[in-house]
Amino acid sequence: MGRIELKNIDKFYGNNHVLKNLNLTIEDGDFMTLLGPSGCGKTTTLRIISGLEKPQNGTMTMDGKEVINANDAFFLEPGKRELNLVFQSYALWPHMTVFDNVAFGLKIKKMKKEQIKMQVMDALEKMRIAQYADRYPSELSGGQQQRVAMARAIAGHSKILLLDEPLSNLDAKLRIDMRAELKRLHNEMGTTIIYVTHDQIEAMTMSTKIALFSAGELIQVAKPLDLYTNPATLMAADFIGNPRINFINGKAKYEGGEMKVACSLGNFTFPKKDVTEAAPAGEFDCVIGIRPEQIEMHREAGEGMVEAKVYADQPAGSETLITVVCSEDELLVKQIGIQMYTMNQPVYLKIDPDKFNVYDAKSEKLVKFAV
Amino acid sequence: MSGKAPKKPMTAKRLKNLVLSVVTNPFNLIVLISLVMLICLVAVPLVSVLKTTFTLARAEARRAGGQVGDFTLYYWKYLFASKLSMATFWRPLSHSLLISFFTCLIAVPFGSIMAWLMVRSDLPGKSVLSLLIIVPYMIPSWCKSMAWLSVFRNARGGSPGFLEGLGIAVPDWLAYGPVAIIMVMVLHYYAYSYIMVSGTLQSINSELEEMGEIQGANKLQIIRSITLPLVLPAVLSGLIMTLSKTLGAYGVPANLGLRIGYYTLSTRMYDALGAGTKGIGYAMALLMVFMASGCIFANKIITGTRKSYATIGGKGGHSNVLHLGKAKYPLMIFLIVFLIVALFVPMMILVLESFQVSTGAGYGLDNLTLYNWIGDLSEAPKNVNFPGIFKNPDFTKALWNTVRLTVIASIITAFCGQFFGYVSTRGRGKWYGSLIEQLVFVPYLIPSIAFGAIFLGMFSVKHGPIPSLYGTFALVVLVSVVKHFPFASRSGMANMMQISTELEEAADVAGASFWQRIFRIVLPLSKNGFLSGMMLVFITIAKELDVIALLMTPSTRTLSYLAFVYSADALPQMADAISIVMVVFIMLSYLIANKVFHADISKSMG
Numbered sequence: 001m002g003r004i005e006l007k008n009i010d011k012f013y014g015n016n017h018v019l020k021n022l023n024l025t026i027e028d029g030d031f032m033t034l035l036g037p038s039g040c041g042k043t044t045t046l047r048i049i050s051g052l053e054k055p056q057n058g059t060m061t062m063d064g065k066e067v068i069n070a071n072d073a074f075f076l077e078p079g080k081r082e083l084n085l086v087f088q089s090y091a092l093w094p095h096m097t098v099f100d101n102v103a104f105g106l107k108i109k110k111m112k113k114e115q116i117k118m119q120v121m122d123a124l125e126k127m128r129i130a131q132y133a134d135r136y137p138s139e140l141s142g143g144q145q146q147r148v149a150m151a152r153a154i155a156g157h158s159k160i161l162l163l164d165e166p167l168s169n170l171d172a173k174l175r176i177d178m179r180a181e182l183k184r185l186h187n188e189m190g191t192t193i194i195y196v197t198h199d200q201i202e203a204m205t206m207s208t209k210i211a212l213f214s215a216g217e218l219i220q221v222a223k224p225l226d227l228y229t230n231p232a233t234l235m236a237a238d239f240i241g242n243p244r245i246n247f248i249n250g251k252a253k254y255e256g257g258e259m260k261v262a263c264s265l266g267n268f269t270f271p272k273k274d275v276t277e278a279a280p281a282g283e284f285d286c287v288i289g290i291r292p293e294q295i296e297m298h299r300e301a302g303e304g305m306v307e308a309k310v311y312a313d314q315p316a317g318s319e320t321l322i323t324v325v326c327s328e329d330e331l332l333v334k335q336i337g338i339q340m341y342t343m344n345q346p347v348y349l350k351i352d353p354d355k356f357n358v359y360d361a362k363s364e365k366l367v368k369f370a371v
Numbered sequence: 372m373s374g375k376a377p378k379k380p381m382t383a384k385r386l387k388n389l390v391l392s393v394v395t396n397p398f399n400l401i402v403l404i405s406l407v408m409l410i411c412l413v414a415v416p417l418v419s420v421l422k423t424t425f426t427l428a429r430a431e432a433r434r435a436g437g438q439v440g441d442f443t444l445y446y447w448k449y450l451f452a453s454k455l456s457m458a459t460f461w462r463p464l465s466h467s468l469l470i471s472f473f474t475c476l477i478a479v480p481f482g483s484i485m486a487w488l489m490v491r492s493d494l495p496g497k498s499v500l501s502l503l504i505i506v507p508y509m510i511p512s513w514c515k516s517m518a519w520l521s522v523f524r525n526a527r528g529g530s531p532g533f534l535e536g537l538g539i540a541v542p543d544w545l546a547y548g549p550v551a552i553i554m555v556m557v558l559h560y561y562a563y564s565y566i567m568v569s570g571t572l573q574s575i576n577s578e579l580e581e582m583g584e585i586q587g588a589n590k591l592q593i594i595r596s597i598t599l600p601l602v603l604p605a606v607l608s609g610l611i612m613t614l615s616k617t618l619g620a621y622g623v624p625a626n627l628g629l630r631i632g633y634y635t636l637s638t639r640m641y642d643a644l645g646a647g648t649k650g651i652g653y654a655m656a657l658l659m660v661f662m663a664s665g666c667i668f669a670n671k672i673i674t675g676t677r678k679s680y681a682t683i684g685g686k687g688g689h690s691n692v693l694h695l696g697k698a699k700y701p702l703m704i705f706l707i708v709f710l711i712v713a714l715f716v717p718m719m720i721l722v723l724e725s726f727q728v729s730t731g732a733g734y735g736l737d738n739l740t741l742y743n744w745i746g747d748l749s750e751a752p753k754n755v756n757f758p759g760i761f762k763n764p765d766f767t768k769a770l771w772n773t774v775r776l777t778v779i780a781s782i783i784t785a786f787c788g789q790f791f792g793y794v795s796t797r798g799r800g801k802w803y804g805s806l807i808e809q810l811v812f813v814p815y816l817i818p819s820i821a822f823g824a825i826f827l828g829m830f831s832v833k834h835g836p837i838p839s840l841y842g843t844f845a846l847v848v849l850v851s852v853v854k855h856f857p858f859a860s861r862s863g864m865a866n867m868m869q870i871s872t873e874l875e876e877a878a879d880v881a882g883a884s885f886w887q888r889i890f891r892i893v894l895p896l897s898k899n900g901f902l903s904g905m906m907l908v909f910i911t912i913a914k915e916l917d918v919i920a921l922l923m924t925p926s927t928r929t930l931s932y933l934a935f936v937y938s939a940d941a942l943p944q945m946a947d948a949i950s951i952v953m954v955v956f957i958m959l960s961y962l963i964a965n966k967v968f969h970a971d972i973s974k975s976m977g
Contacts, residue, residue, distance in 0.1 A: 073388040
């Protein structure tokens with residue numbers, strides 16, 4: 001159990017409107033990642049869910065039970081929300097041993113000693129740090145401290161686990177290990193996890209759902225791969241994906257149940273089923289978004305291909321990034337393995353129109369799905 | 372991302388929840404208690420004393436021609452524009468200003484240069500010297516005035532001092548009065564400038580200076596155009612602190628000035644409050660508060676914006692040491708001689724004098740005695756009505772008073788400091804946070820002697836449920852506690868700042884109540900800072916004379932005051948012995964504070 005529903009949440013710091021009319025539902029068992037650049041309101045959202053911040057507007061329910069009602073100035077205390085939180089800094093109490101850190105919440109709940117010991121050791125073993133139970137936090141490495149913070153959060157068997165950029169202080173290798181660890185943990189325990197990060201790889205690899213934030217607004221909530229294939233706005237498309245998506249300006253015309261798009265890569269026509277509700281009728285300026293790996297690149301000309309010139313290549317071992325110039329537009333192409341090109345070498349691009357997105361240049365909204 | 376939070380209609384449910392959230396949160400209770408305490412102990416006394424100076428008292432009712440309790444300008448007129456205002460106010464004021472001016476003129480450059488030598492030069496023996504150089508600061512200033520007397524006292528002081536004993540006639544102008552007062556104050560207050568400037572010098576990233584070197588500046592140019600501008604704010608702060616401290620000093624000018632009728636504002640005020648017209652004394656106290664606040668605000672205005680860059684800390688590392696070359700050894704010798712002449716010789720003479728039968732009569736066996744320490748009254752020499760201090764019930768009583776005052780007051784002060792620190796750090800940016808921060812700072816603006824006067828005025832009469840506290844030990848404790856609020860809460864704030872709010876939030880999420888958070892997270896983590904802060908307050912209170920001088924009665928006398936009384940009663944050997952006990956007590960406390968609690972002496976500004 002652990003369904004959270006946020007409705008019309010507004011948060012102000014003085015005159016600074018940091019969360020704007022947020023509506024978000026997190027289903028029981030979700031691994032929901034709140035993703036966005038720094039200052040977008042994701043951590044504020046997490047702190048509101050935890051009860052450490054009080055929003056000025058809106059309501060929040062947990063499993064149907066009201067925990068926030070800003071109109072009535074009702075805010076349930078954090079300790080009574082049956083959730084737990086891992087801070088970015090870990091916030092381990094330096095004057096307590098690892099065991100005491102993990103046991104603290106259980107002692108507060110006045111559990112029996114044996115029960116506490118069992119649950120603490122269970123949590124420590126799950127995080128594979130049982131051997132450090134008697135150490136103080138300062139005697140542990142960053143990665144071990146991270147595990148203690150995790151153990152402390154899971155020891156109480158809370159329904160909901162909140163994680164605030166928990167991996168950002170770890171080095172690259174440890175981060176990959178911990179990602180696997182977290183994913184397994186979520187699977188084994190089945191708790192609802194709400195995870196804040198600005199790292200899209202973390203978001204993509206671990207979550208069941210991603211909520212993308214920008215400047216205090218929720219842009220899109222979707223499954224990771226859906227978010228990747230069909231970002232709802234230009235901003236979302238630009239933020240998700242590394243190397244980043246290519247944008248090409250073009251002209252579109254939507255009438256008679258089909259959409260015609262013209263750009264430097266050619267002219268395309270799409271049936272109505274591929275077009276979203278945001279598409280305006282008639283002619284409009286559009287932006288085409290193509291992921292670098294969706295562009296097929298050949299050294300020889302072929303049917304339906306567009307000619308381009310190599311601007312620069314960046315072989316990196318496992319993959320090669322090639323910047324090419326096609327008429328006026330600069331495009332990034334990704335190929336697997338080591339590929340060598342010479343500068344200004346002519347190449348031929350093949351594009352599958354089903355694989356790219358089209359956005360309305362004015363509203364910046366998605367008007368054509370990729371399939 | 373701007374906009375205003377919407378106003379909500381007030382419903383019964385909303386009101387109930389709002390009230391509940393305020394009432395059930397103990398943090399608000401603490402805020403409330405802190406505010407009430409500070410307002411009652413800081414704001415109200417000031418206002419009440421101000422009112423007293425405009426209200427006619429019984430003693431002056433007839434002379435001023437009015438009813439008791441009438442509004443009157445009598446006291447202020449008496450002070451500024453009467454036949455006696457020259458003697459009561461203007462002359463003492465000019466003396467105070469003269470003393471402050473010359474003390475600053477000598478002490479500030481001396482302390483600053485010393486700091487520079489200790490931090491940035493290759494002076495030999497730096498580590499030992501930099502320790503010794505703050506020793507004078509640990510000794511109470513009134514002890515130094517005792518030492519001065521033991522060297523320079525002449526026949527006018529009752530019994531001759533060391534130099535007279537050697538057959539050198541000491542003129543009055545050297546033994547007593549402004550020269551003596553300035554010299555003793557310089558020896559005490561150079562430590563302020565030293566501590567401030569050396570702290571700043573240490574925090575300046577030497578890369579700033581190295582950059583100057585790379586740009587082709589020579590050492591002198593670097594000092595002039597990089598180092599000096601950077602430490603200037605600290606020098607100014609030192610200057611203004613010295614100024615306001617010397618203006619409010621009582622012990623030294625009383626001990627060295629009164630014998631020849633040389634009055635300063637503080638000693639004149641003491642007289643007015645003790646035996647003269649109280650209203651005038653209070654008016655003088657307020658003027659002192661006004662002058663001192665003026666100094667401190669001037670400091671804020673002058674250094675306010677610049678201070679920020681002075682604290683830009685480097686990552687430490689190496690600072691480029693300036694080579695003194697040939698001046699190295701002469702400078703070291705000068706410093707050693709200075710320390711010997713200014714500190715060790717007078718202290719030695721003070722110690723020796725406490726073993727003399729008659730002062731200034733040499734150190735032959737026939738003139739040496741243990742009487743002043745352990746003598747019985749039956750073997751007393753003529754003119755002495757007291758047994759040796761260890762057999763003197765007055766001494767025992769004063770020792771007991773000192774110990775219990777310092778212990779009780781320092782514990783209370785340190786606790787209050789932690790709580791004020793907690794409230795003001797956690798209330799950062801909220802109205803109560805800054806209000807508490809400002810109120811807590813007010814006692815700092817008030818010169819010590821004036822602070823005592825204000826509390827005397829406030830608490831010597833009954834206020835509702837609070838009885839008159841005059842002459843009680845409680846009042847002495849109270850005044851010591853409140854006077855040290857600024858320092859204690861500064862250390863409390865520094866302490867609380869180190870405890871990240873996330874540590875508390877983590878406990879909050881785990882379901883801990885406010886008190887569980889305080890007792891299981893905040894207090895254990897602030898323990899060390901709390902103890903070291905407490906030890907520093909302890910030492911400051913033990914040294915204190917100026918704050919409590921006005922509140923002393925025979926039953927509440929402390930060691931400082933007793934020594935002061937004996938010195939005034941021409942019993943120099945007894946006074947010396949008490950001073951020695953005091954110095955030993957303080958040195959031991961410093962040692963404990965430093966070794967056991969790792970307190971940093973340079974952080975105490977008492």
